[in-house]
Amino acid sequence: MKFGGTSMAGTERIRRVANIVRKQQAAGHQVAVVVSAMAGETDRLVNFCREANPLYDPAEYDVVVASGEQVTSGLLALTLQAMGCRARSWLGWQLPIHTAEAHAKARIMDIDAETLIEAMEGGEVAVIPGFQGLSAEGRITTLGRGGSDTSAVAVAAALKADRCDIYTDVDGVYTTDPRIVARARKLKYVTYEEMLELASVGAKVLQTRSVSLAMKEGVRVQVLSSFIDEDAPPADDLPGTMIVSDDEMEGLQMESQLVTGIAHDKNEARVVLTRVPDKPGAVSHIFSPLAEAAINVDMIIQNVGRDKGETDVTFTVPQADLARAQAMLEDKREAIGFNRIITDSKVAKISVVGVGMRSHAGVAATMFRALADRGINVQAISTSEIKISVLIDEDETELAVRVLHTAYGLDADEPAE
C-alpha cells in the first residue's frame, strides 16, 4: 500500500491511513506500506537547500530531503502501534534499497527484502519511507520528485506482492478528465502500456517511471482513493482501477474496446521553422542540438515548401523548454539555414489511447471525421502502436475531448455525481 503526501499531511490524516492499513491486515493480508512526506514538507526542505547553496551538492540535498519520509514512516508506525497493530519503520538504508549512484534522481537497483518478509510473516506491518535509497558508497539517495510511487512498485516487486495499492486523491483512472466530460467512466482495468500513454499525455495519476517498472516486473498496481469512507470494508472488491498486463487483460475477456481513454495536454508548444533547405542532413541540424540539451521533441511534420528545394519544419516541445529551444535554434540559424521561427504555445495535444487499436483499423479515420465535423483543425499528427495524437488550438481542447469521448462510445449512461 502506498500513500501520498496529501494522505500523510498531519497526525489526523495519518490516523485515517493507519485505519485503512489495519483493515487490510485484519482481512488476512501481510502488509508493507510505502509513505510520502507530509504535503508541503519536501518543498520546504528543497527551499532550504536552494537557500543554502543554489548549486547544491545532490548528495547533501538527498540527506536533507529524505528526512521528510523518515518522519512520516516513524509516525505511521507509531499510529499503527497505538491501534494495537504491530508495526515498524524500515528506512532506505536499513533494508537496504540499493540505488544507482545518481543522487537526487537515483534508480532502484535491488531491494534486500528477506528481513522484511520475515518481519511481515511474523505479523508486523512494515512501514517504508518512499523516495529514498542507499548508494553503493553508503550514502542516502533520493529518486526524484514523485519517486514514492516507484518505491512502492519496487517494494511490491521485491516482496512478490499480490497487489500494489496506490492511494491517491483520485479514485481511479477515467476514460477522460471528469472535469471536462461529466459522463467519463472509471476504468476497472487498464494495461501498463495504456497507462504509460495516458500518463505521458497529461493524465497524470502515477509517476511514469513507476508504471514502467510495474510493467517490467509484472506488478499488479491498483490506483484508488485514500479519501474513502474509513468504515468501508477493505479494498478487496477492487474499488479503484487495476493496472495489468496485456495477457491478464485478454484473460478478463471483456468486450473488446477500440479506445480506452482520451487524454489532453496543454503543456506543449509548437515551433515552425520556415524555408529550411530540403537536403539530406538539414533536419539533423535542427534536432541533434535539441536532443543534446535534453529538450524532448514530440510531434514532427515536414510541410512541402513553397519554393523548390525548401521546406517548413513543424515540431512540438514542452512549453517549459520553449524559450531555451528558441534561443538554441537562433544560435544555429546559419547551420540550419532557416528563414523564420514561428512559435505558438496556445496549442493542445489530444490523444486517443487503447490496446484495441492494434487489431482494429479505422480508429484514426473516426478521429479525423469527428473533429472535422465540428470544424476543429488538426495542426499535426503523431501515432504509436496504441495511441493517436493530434495537435489543435488550445481553445478547442474541451470540445475535442467531448466529441471524441462520444465518437468512441465511451460515455457512461449516467453523468458522474
Added chain:
Amino acid sequence: MKFGGTSMAGTERIRRVANIVRKQQAAGHQVAVVVSAMAGETDRLVNFCREANPLYDPAEYDVVVASGEQVTSGLLALTLQAMGCRARSWLGWQLPIHTAEAHAKARIMDIDAETLIEAMEGGEVAVIPGFQGLSAEGRITTLGRGGSDTSAVAVAAALKADRCDIYTDVDGVYTTDPRIVARARKLKYVTYEEMLELASVGAKVLQTRSVSLAMKEGVRVQVLSSFIDEDAPPADDLPGTMIVSDDEMEGLQMESQLVTGIAHDKNEARVVLTRVPDKPGAVSHIFSPLAEAAINVDMIIQNVGRDKGETDVTFTVPQADLARAQAMLEDKREAIGFNRIITDSKVAKISVVGVGMRSHAGVAATMFRALADRGINVQAISTSEIKISVLIDEDETELAVRVLHTAYGLDADEPAE
C-alpha cells in the same frame, strides 16, 4: 565545534556558523562540526510523536526526532560548499556512532572515527548531526534532550581533538549569573568538577552528561558564544571559558582562588515531616520509596524533636516532583509514622563552588558569617568536597548571591557592559 539549535535556526544563521567554521579551517585546523536541529524543530517532531501515540515506542520516536539534526547537518555541508569549503555530512549510522540499546536516552559506547579522520586529513570539514547514534540492532537511537553537547564531546574524544569548542548563546562561564551581579567575571578556566557542580545547581551552560564524559575522556572543552562578530579572528585566543582537568588547572599556576563561582537554583522544594519516630530504619521508610520513584532527594536534615523519641526530618526535592513525592509519602504515612507534612516551594539553594576548598579551611565560615550579617536565615546545609550549598528563602536569592560574590572577592573591577 558544536553549534546549538539557536545558531542553526534558518539558512541565514547557518551561514554565520559556516563562516565561523571556515575560519577555523583557514587557520590550519582540521575541523569536525556537530550540529543541533533548528530551534523549535525537535519540539515540533516530539509533538507529532505524542499526537500519534501518547505511549510512543522509543525506537520509532527516535526515527522521527533524529531527522531534525539530519536536516541541519546536510544544510551546513551545503552552506560550507557554497563558500568553497569542502564538506560532507556523516549521519549517526554512517560513522557509525554506536550506542547502548535504550532508545530516546541512549548512551554513546564507541565511535568509528577512522573514515572521519581520513576525510578530515584530506581537507574536508566533517559535519555530524548531534543527538543521534546507531543501536546494536542497526536502528537509529537518540541521546535524550540536549544530547548534542554529549555527541560533540564524544566525537572530540574519538578524534583525539585538541579542543572541543561548544558555541552557545552565552559567551562563557561566569563567576555567577551576570543578570544578578553586574560585576560577575567571565572565567578563563574552570575544572570539570567545578563545572559539574555549577551545572547541577542551576548554572546550566552545558548538559551535565557532556561534562562528565569530557572529564572521563580528558577532552578540553571551550564554551563560547556563536553570536560573536563574524569578522573577528578565529577563536584561537580562547575568547570563551576553557574547561580543563585539575592537573591542567594547577599547571596554569594562577593565583589560587578559594571559590570559583556562586550558583543559585530556585527549582527545589523543601519538605518537612514532623514527629517521625527516632528509631533505626525510620528514615529508610522515607527515602527508599522516593529513590525507587526516581525522585532525587538533595539536602537532608534531622532536627532534634520536641518530644523524646521523635524527630523532624527536612529534605529537598525538585519542585517538579513535589506533588508526586507528597502523594507517595501520604501513602506511606503508616509505615513512616509521621505527624504532618509541611512543604515549601518558595526556597532557593545557593552554592559556592571551587576546587580551592580542598586545601583551604574557612570557606564555610565566611559563607555563614556573610549571610548572617545580612540577616539571611539558613534553612539547610549540604556540602561536597568542592561545594557548600545552603537553602534559604527564595525572596533572598539575589541578595545572597551578591553578598557571597563580594565576600569571596569575586567582584570584577568594572561592571560588565
